[in-house]
Amino acid sequence: MLSIIDKYILKRYLATFFVMLLLFIPIGIMANLAEQIGKMIDNEVPFAEIAIYYMNFTLVIGNLLFPIFLFLSVIFFTSKLANNTEIVAILSSGVSYGRFLRPYLIGASIIALIMFFMSMFIVPPASVGYNEFKYKYLKKGKKDRVTTNIFNQLNENDYLYVSSFDPARQIGYNFTMERFNEENTLDFKISAANIRWVDKDSVYRLTSYVKRKLVGNEEVVETKRRLDTIFDFKIDDLTPVSYIAETKNMFELDKFIAAQKRKGASNINSYILVKYKRWALPIAAFILTIIAVAVSSVKRRGGMGVNLAFGIGVAFIYIFFDKVFGTLAEQSGFSPLWAVIIPNVMFGAIAFYLLQNAKR
Template sequence: MTILDKYILKRYLVTFSVMLLLFIPIGIMANLAEQVGRMIDNEAPLNEIVYYYACFTVYIGSLLFPIFLFLSIIFFTSKLAGNTEIVAILSSGVSYGRFLRPYLIGATIIATIMFFMGMFLVPRASEGYNAFRYEYLKKGKADRVTSNIFNQLNENDYLYVSSFDPARQIGYNFTLEHFNGDQLEYKISAANIRWVEKDSTYRLTSYHKRTLENNQEIVETKRRLDTIFNFKIDDLTPVSYIAETKNIFELNDFIDAQRKKGASNINTYVLVKYKRWALPISAFILTVIAVAVSSVKRRGGMGINLAFGIGIAFIYIFFDKVFGTLAEQSGFPPLWAVVIPNLFFGILGVYLLKNAKR
């Protein structure tokens, strides 16, 4: 690694780190000022508040990594261009591709950190962050679908409840149908189903079971029945952020299980998976765009470069949100929802880089 590589790489990593250290505490203070009233009203314990902000730092930081990276590169590269350092480097016989190399090394380091954070660390932070939000900041608001819940547990069993109360762990108007191929073998219904944690059993009220056997119908009824099923009470309706709380291996298993159940919102979970893989790639795309935009000395100086860069960053976020919403709500393929924004901005980066070389 030459002096040039070390010089640019040091500026790359230091500026990015300083931007994180500057803006994340500001984000924490802004969030605390907004939410402190709710924390006091809902009597949030101090240790849980501290843990929430530790999770908040990791969770929000990971979301803003690409934007901080983009703006930090524009900031220090514009300073290099303003001091005519880039002109001196290129005039000495260094090619533009060679000048770009330390930026790509820096992008590789940041992308590696983003990869391991996104796959393993951020899911743990997301669990703590969202659990606190719904417990103390959004108290009373549902963190999952709670009405007209239909689930295919496996190839043979289908479950339905008209409504579910996650706080009390009780479902109303419960129905379980068991099939053998296309033939219904038995159907269980109850006014409600409740999870009794002390006994690790399910309690059915107004239990009714209808069994079809040898062209005969056998009916069994009980006022109350404690029994065991091969599903968890939370399987009725997972929390809306469940995919965010699982590491990559757990997420793969979860998606496979949801596919077998015929979950209607499977695209939401698959989208989370693909976004984790795409996040490190965005580090390279945004690095190339930022260098291409800011390596040219302009009359307006750093201000013009930052304004242009912020505009591109917001367009990037807009594209990501639009295609993500399409994948979640309209059946648009999640893979394309992730690929299209990155492909578009990758092509834009190549175009800007060619113009910058001229």
Template structure:
């Protein structure tokens, strides 16, 4: 059963967080619009697509800033409680500091659950529209995927390669398809000058087609100027977009990662990092809440301004650590799990230290 004080603090927690979102997200939209409006006009982006983009933008960017908004919200309203000597009155009534933290943990739990469902199911869908619009109108002409020297392992026996791939035309150059037997001997090899997906016929069109089939100690050669055929892979499997992991929900992402591991994808760490970051985000709600309460529950001479300045500094340091270890995991083979764990452990230790100091 929640006491009057619990309800009072929990209400302030949730209301301040909501107001923070409602205030800063429109500012973010206007800043983005002011920056990108020229590109939208130059590339003739339709109004309906712009409106959908900003709906997706709100969900996508809002989810990224959830921890920061949460952190600053707790500092803001807790500092007001401290400046009004409400915290002194609460603790003087015989309530322990640990008991005082109870509504904060309840609020953090509510936000953590919201974060979990947002990042696992809602944000991936918004990420599709957000990124597609960005590369279609705002970064027109820039690559959203690797397009040269693409190698893919479809399964244990089948391998494909193209020297270059044009996603707009769904066309790859210098295509090779190799199948090996269980004894790692070449079964057949298909090569073509290019491969193109034909939407109208739902087939692959190979030009300068050549197939070399191994039979015993000899080879059977088949060649054609053009061949329409079917393959078990999708044309986009040649090279998925760089943001593909962001567009997968909880269940799709696990299957996608397993599929990419089987194929031997070179950028598998980037996909695993996305998965671990999603699971770690709700934990960040508790760590940042503890740090924010510990920093702002003490009445200081500089008032709320000092608390907010210190809080913003910690927020930037948190983002810095997250980015550094994330980059290490994506580009240097550093463990994605450690890349997510280390920043949270560091700030977890900081939270414990600040909390013990605040209790004293």
């Protein structure tokens, strides 16, 4: 049962957080629009597409900055409580510091659930439109995936290779497919000048098709100028877009990662990192809430400004470590799990230290 103090603090916690979202997200939209408006005009982007883009932008960027907004909002309203000596009155009435912290943890639980649901199910569909618009209009000409020297393992027996891939035309050049049997010896090899997906016929079209198959000790060669056939893969599977993991919900991402592991994808760490970061996001809500309360619950000379300055500094340090370990996981053999755990353990230790100090 929530007491009057619990309801009072919880109401201030949630209200300040959502007001901060309402204040800063429009500022982010206006800043982005001011930066990109020239490209949008040059590309004659329809207004409807711009409106949809900024709806997706709000969800993607808002979800990304949720922990920071949460951290600053807790510092803001807790500093006001401390400056008004409300916290002194609460603790002087016999309420322990741990009991005083309870409504904050309840608020963090509510925000953590919202974060979890958004990152797992709401933001991934928005990320599709957000990134497609970005690469279509704002990063026009820039690659959204690897397009040269693409090697892919479809399953335990089939291997694909193309020297280059044109995603706009859905065509791969210098295509090769090799199938190995259970004895790990080559069963057959298919090569073609290019492979193209023909959407209206739902077939793959191979040009300058050559198939070599070993029958006993003899090599059987089959050639055709053009062959329409079916393969058990999608043309985009040759090289998924760089942001593909961000567009998958919780269940789709697990299946996608399992499939990429079977194929031996070289950038599997970046997909796993996205998964772990989603699970770690709600934990960050609790860590940052505890740090914010511990820092701002004591009345200081300089008032709220000192606390906010400290909060912004901690937020930047948190983002810095998150980016550093994320980059290590994506571009080296560093474990994605540890890349997520280490920043949270570091700041968890800071939260524990600050909380013990605040209690004293």
